[in-house]
Amino acid sequence: MRIDQLLAEAALDLARAGVAEAELDARLLLEHLTKMSRSQLVLRFDRPLDEATVTRYRQLVEQRCRRIPLQHLTGVQEFWSLKFTVSPTVLIPRPETEFLLEQVLAACGKTGVSRALDLCTGSGVIAVVLARELACPVVAVDISEPALRVAAVNCSRHDAAGRVLLVAGDLFAPLHPACPFDLIVSNPPYVAEEAIGTLEPEVSLAEPRLALSGGPGGLHCIERIAGEAVPYLRPGGLLFCEIGADQGRAAAAIFEATNLPYDNVRIIDDWAGRPRVVQARHIPR
Numbered sequence: 001m002r003i004d005q006l007l008a009e010a011a012l013d014l015a016r017a018g019v020a021e022a023e024l025d026a027r028l029l030l031e032h033l034t035k036m037s038r039s040q041l042v043l044r045f046d047r048p049l050d051e052a053t054v055t056r057y058r059q060l061v062e063q064r065c066r067r068i069p070l071q072h073l074t075g076v077q078e079f080w081s082l083k084f085t086v087s088p089t090v091l092i093p094r095p096e097t098e099f100l101l102e103q104v105l106a107a108c109g110k111t112g113v114s115r116a117l118d119l120c121t122g123s124g125v126i127a128v129v130l131a132r133e134l135a136c137p138v139v140a141v142d143i144s145e146p147a148l149r150v151a152a153v154n155c156s157r158h159d160a161a162g163r164v165l166l167v168a169g170d171l172f173a174p175l176h177p178a179c180p181f182d183l184i185v186s187n188p189p190y191v192a193e194e195a196i197g198t199l200e201p202e203v204s205l206a207e208p209r210l211a212l213s214g215g216p217g218g219l220h221c222i223e224r225i226a227g228e229a230v231p232y233l234r235p236g237g238l239l240f241c242e243i244g245a246d247q248g249r250a251a252a253a254i255f256e257a258t259n260l261p262y263d264n265v266r267i268i269d270d271w272a273g274r275p276r277v278v279q280a281r282h283i284p285r
Contacts, residue, residue, distance in 0.1 A: 001054050002049075006030070010029070011026040013061055013062075013065055014026055014061065016065075019064060019067070027041065032073070032074040033053065068206060069207070077092055077093050080129050082128075082158055084124075085150055085154055089147050089149075090123040090144075090151075091122045091207055091208065093122075093125045096242060096276055097126065097187050097242060099276055099277070100242045101126065101185075103277050103279065104185055104238075108183055108238065112134075113130075113182045114137075115138075115182055116139070116183040116184070117138070117175075117185070118130060118139070119184065119225060120171075123147070124154040124166075126186075126187060128155060128160045132158065134183075137164075137165070138163060139164075139181070140164055140166050141168075142166075142168065143169065144208070144210060147208075148166050151166055172231075172232055177231035181232060181237060182234055182238075183238055183240075184229055184232065184233055184237070186242070187242040188241065188242070189212055189220075190242065190247065191213060192215075192216065195218070196212055226239075229282075230282065237282045238279065239281075239282070242276065245274035247275060251267065251275075255278060262280040264280065265279070
């Protein structure tokens with residue numbers, strides 16, 4: 001079958017299955033399988049593919065029709081203009097987390113960071129970007145050992161293994177407060193447990209619930225980070241946390257609680273004007 005015919009067939013099947021970007025996914029799956037670029041595919045549109053390749057491609061399309069995420073089929077996701085390895089054991093990196101990192105770098109670029117902490121590291125994208133952009137050591141913690149194995153692959157892939165220390169544990173539990181950090185960054189689980197079933201199947205059925213669910217209301221992990229971070233963040237140090245688009249007021253209230261030593265609490269709206277990041281400073285002594 002010719003490439004153009006095969007792509008048309010795949011796009012139709014994907015659209016019928018409810019895949020939003022059917023034509024794009026059809027092309028990306030074929031690029032992945034054949035290792036051809038978009039321009040190479042276009043130049044060969046009227047040429048046939050061998051039967052083995054056609055069969056394997058149709059298998060990939062059938063999996064995508066079952067709403068298995070494209071990234072799980074290709075094994076990669078682009079983030080920060082870099083290609084990161086992903087698997088079903090980690091959350092697929094999203095543009096919202098790029099926005100989080102932009103805010104971190106904008107705030108820290110002038111002051112400098114000697115030591116940073118990435119909580120709930122998952123695939124390791126935050127740790128890798130911090131290590132590359134801030135040129136500082138980063139401790140990256142996750143409760144999931146399978147996720148840490150993916151993070152290790154990404155640290156090696158992007159020459160960050162020497163600057164990133166991967167640690168297994170529940171938030172701050174494996175750390176010692178005698179060595180506080182200048183910067184804490186986290187993309188924690190923040191989806192309300194009761195809302196997970198309303199998400200797209202690629203998310204609700206395919207991504208790790210451990211990385212999604214923030215408990216009833218979605219704020220459990222954010223509350224823990226705010227309450228437990230204090231001994232691990234040096235006075236004057238900054239904390240950044242990704243939040244849900246409906247959590248701005250609640251997140252600000254958590255960090256502004258009178259029993260917590262934070263000031264300069266900010267809720268930062270993303271490119272679409274939705275609350276996306278909470279920023280707070282540990283009050284200097």
